[in-house]
Amino acid sequence: MDSLTTLYEEIQERRVQPKAGSYTAYLFDQGLDKILKKVGEETTEVVIAAKNADKTELVSESADLLYHLLVLLVEQEVSLSEVEAELAQRQGKVSETKERRTITDL
Template identity: 45%
Template sequence: MADDDILDELFSLIEERKEELPEGSYTTSLFTHEKGENAVLEKLGEETTELILAAKDDDEAELKAEGADLVYHFLVLLSMKDVTLDELREELDERFGH
């Protein structure tokens, strides 16, 4: 079973890459792309389409892979907009909270 903290770990890595901008990092390339935010928005659109197609094809492996890609790019967008996972959790808690 996956580590419950994987989203926190991934978001932390994204934030680190945003700060340090290491060469050769895909995450760095998203933060420094000449299109800026639009590059990430385009990736979100692409990954969403791929996720939908995987679901329609009942391709479980592809559904998981595309879902992971979508979540990753969503986390990059949150980081770009200086929105934290805690803020996202608070929003979810307000809507569906305990």
């Protein structure tokens, strides 16, 4: 079992059996808006670390982003296997920019 799967399962367990003082339990208690805010913050921090060419910070912020993304997936009841299946479906395909949806709602 890889570390992302292990972490995902630990987050699932924290959702079902919260531990007092746990940051993960805190996020679930605060709800979707707080989780989304943290995903957004960590995404920005990853971008800044990459832009600053700070590899150590990029690794650290990427770990934070992956953690918060996993919390979001658990909150929304999306399994890692669903994400993996989507990635597998995309593997080897070439898409053109014109095939991408336009972002209109921000």
